[in-house]
Amino acid sequence: MLRRNVKHLIRNPTSVFNAVLMPIIIMLMFVYMFGGAFDVGVDYIDYATPGLILLAVCYGLGGTATAVNSDMTKGIINRFKAMDVSRGAVLTGHVVASVLTNMIAIAALVAVALLLGFDPTANVTDWLAVGGVALLLAIAAGWFTVALGLFAKSPETAGMAAVPLVMLPFFSSAIVPADKMGPGLRQFAEYQPFTPIIETIRGLLDSSPDITDAAIAVSWCVAIAIVGYLWARSSFMKRA
Template structure:
């Protein structure tokens, strides 16, 4: 069986596990929607962002939807390592790369489902983007690239952790990082120190790229920076994951 076929088998296995774990489904799909409802209805009128708050917040919440599913990915990867599943796969001559790739692809597809649900709720709340069909393709591409990068980095975290519990905790900083970006409020409205951190951290240019695309006015500078960050994070995650996997397996 080819490596590609092995990856498809691993992907089906991962989706079966996700379907049997309601907590992971809630975290990945429903929790971002809960946060959207909370910010739009509870805090939306407290923020002065120059546009309807739902239009401002939706791009940042899309990124948050990507991050909220990462904890279950890290836990699943670590469980495979610590519970002897990898050794069984080795005995079955399953490609090592397929095990990791299956987790990453499952993460990306779960992200797309979560963001589709989130976008549907955003439209119900009055979201009115000015994006053209080409802009929407750009949004999709940015989300896939982000999910791919975050997926590999999370797989690396899961492999590096000593137990499933610590693997889940290791992904928490990735979940919190969007709150210290331009996702909820513009960076220039933050205090000194936090403002500079928000401006130069990886998620802000990604959010601003999504925001520009959805507004029909994408920024080439933000897009280049966002793509560069995603490629860097993906490369670090991939190399770290393969190195750790080879040592532990």
């Protein structure tokens, strides 16, 4: 199932563009076009990179949701049912392919950020922790996106269903600090799931992680993963 999904990704340039290249384009746009307008107390590339890592996870989710829904609506599941194939493998293959794509996108984004002057003070342990948080987020987002894809009625609506996940990081501390936002939006940014995840990554890259943010970030990731898994499994069993 994983090999099948990877082949589909490779043959779909739009998915590769959205997952890998689009976060880099967003980073270039904000650093060079808008970075000088934000007073964040540090070089803007150092501030923005942790939030853009999260964006790199979110930008490939639309393709995953569409692929899952296509499997359900184009009859391939009926063919799998006649074969000795675990039903769980169908969903897990989509999630693992999504996670691998996210890891490649994050690696590409960090490489470009380093070329642009990104200068983290993180040690090896901090980088491993950043990778762990990013991996946990990718797994959680992957299962939730698979659930959205199964819930949608058509591939087109499945792609649209993932749009809120792509937009949500822009209403967090990814681009500017939450305390610089207006009333209402500031509170939303402070308490939504992505902000503690971003602040955890930002603290690790700065060698000053906050234990409270880290605990909240891990809790959100685990909760989203559990909800997404149970929802996806339930929807799959009903539709398959």
